[in-house]
Amino acid sequence: MTIDLEAKIEAIEEEIRKTPYHKGTEHYIGRLKAKLAKLKRQKETSSAQGKGKGxxxxxxxxxxxxxxxxxxxxxxxxxxxxxxxxxxxxxxxxxxxxxxxxxxxxxxxxxxxxxxxxxxxxxxxxxxxxxxxxxxxxxxxxxxxxxxxxxxxxxxxxxxxxxxxxxxxxxxxxxxxxxxxxxxxxxxxxxxxxxxxxxxxxxxxxxxxxxxxxNLIRVYLKQKDKEPDFNEPLIMKKGAQVADVAQKIFPEKKEFKQILLWGPSALFPGQQVSLNHQLKDEDVLSFS
Ligand SMILES: Nc1nc2c(ncn2[C@@H]2O[C@H](COP(=O)(O)OP(=O)(O)OP(=O)(O)O)[C@@H](O)[C@H]2O)c(=O)[nH]1
Ligand SMILES: [Mg+2]
The missing domain is CATH 3.40.50.300 (P-loop containing nucleotide triphosphate hydrolases)
Known part of the structure; x- marks a missing residue:
């Protein structure tokens, strides 16, 4: 289990290292980083589990x-x-x-x-x-x-x-x-x-x-001109705003050119929203 996790973590770190950072890959790298953080947390728990006691x-x-x-x-x-x-x-x-x-x-x-x-x-x-x-x-x-x-x-x-x-x-x-x-x-x-x-x-x-x-909600991410990633939602607290999602996937980034929204909280598909827009379960977001 731990070895498997270790291998996954290394593979993702390698992928981040070798992917050049620019507009087109920014989103992809953001996802990789979020995944990496998740795996690292998992590793911590599984080593805690290993000790088992207490x-x-x-x-x-x-x-x-x-x-x-x-x-x-x-x-x-x-x-x-x-x-x-x-x-x-x-x-x-x-x-x-x-x-x-x-x-x-x-x-x-x-x-x-x-x-x-x-x-x-x-x-x-x-x-x-x-x-x-x-x-x-x-x-x-x-x-x-x-x-x-x-x-x-x-x-x-x-x-x-x-x-x-x-x-x-x-x-x-x-x-x-x-x-x-x-x-x-x-x-x-x-x-x-x-x-x-x-x-x-x-x-x-x-x-x-x-x-x-x-009180959790799912937020899906979508890259420009692509289908949303429905398999791996970001799990947020009810009441979360676009800014909370941005913080999770692009921790360093403060400004975005455009943020588009589809789904339950959108007035119409592809609505342009600001960082303080409040999200609903199953919203779809696209950052650029
Ligand atoms: N009839 C019936 N028995 C059940 C059900 N669920 C669990 N049991 C039985 O209840 C007994 C106790 O189950 P556990 O899951 O060990 O209970 P626990 O609450 O974890 O017990 P402790 O760890 O001792 O606090 C076992 O014999 C189970 O097979 C159920 O839905 N119906
Ligand atoms: Mg028990």
Whole structure:
């Protein structure tokens, strides 16, 4: 994995070195640099993963989601399903003893998901290393509070622990193992999301909800007289302006001859916009 990353990084650095810098290649080099930065970040996380132990984990990707919940509710099962990680899953509690990272790829975004050991009431006072475990949640952009159909009654206790530690973040309430209930899946009450990792129920809905709560948008780039690059969107925060995109792909450049816009926030296709134009999901930009 690391060797593979290393090779990719070298190849891109080489490509940047040998591409002459001028108007026609500027855009291409900008993309290469953005890709390089992404790979370097990835390398950092994978070496952190290599050490594996301990609760210190760096943020990675476009956003970070942390799974919090009592033991044995299926946190690791969910991590594995969403990210293709192979975290250990067992029928007994306290299987997971450290933070396990994975990456969910969704709509072109890389969403880091962190699986935590299960927490129990009294966590904030340090029970079951609870304080240490919950403090990881601080780095999250979004918490998934996961319980199962049998531990729903522990929600209040966990919320209390989070509050005691002053961890107040956007949260999705997710209830797993609805397959255990009966023939019919019950209707969700309020904002909770009902899933069964085992029977693959509700997982698409969960991914959608994660995307929505993270408030991210996709912006595609287009070179002059070419089709936009729909495979690799830039992932931006909702409310981002053209200037934020420019900063990401052309960090050194302050002025542009022309910036053209297509898509949901354009009044008409190919509208000329300024740096303070606010973007929408799936806009297409062309800088020259
Ligand atoms: N019936 C049912 N069982 C599930 C489901 N998801 C997970 N399980 C089972 O629940 C048990 C615990 O799963 P884990 O993923 O290890 O749970 P965890 O929350 O990571 O547990 P800890 O790491 O101990 O906190 C395993 O036996 C899983 O196979 C589900 O949707 N339905
Ligand atoms: Mg686990």
């Amino acid at each position: 609760f210190a984990l760096k943020k990675f990707g476009d956003a970070t989601v942390v799974l919090v919940g009592p033991p044995s509710v299926g946190k690791s099962s969910l991590l594995n399903n969403l990210t293709g990680t192979h975290a250990r899953v067992e029928s007994w509690p306290f299987t997971t003893l450290e933070v396990i990272p994975g990456v969910l790829k969704y709509k072109g975004a890389q969403i880091q998901i962190l699986d935590l050991p299960g927490i129990i009431g009294g966590a904030a006072e340090g029970k079951g290393r609870g304080k240490e475990i919950l403090s990881v949640a601080r780095i999250a952009d979004l918490l998934i509070l996961l319980v199962d159909v049998k531990t729903k009654n522990q929600l209040a206790a966990i919320n209390k622990e989070l509050k005691l530690l002053k961890i107040e973040l956007p949260t999705l309430l997710v209830i797993n193992k609805v397959d255990l209930l009966m023939k019919k899946t019950p209707k969700a009450q309020g904002k909770e999301i009902l899933i069964s990792v085992q029977n693959k129920i509700g997982l698409d809905e969960l991914k959608k909800a994660i995307w929505q709560e993270l």
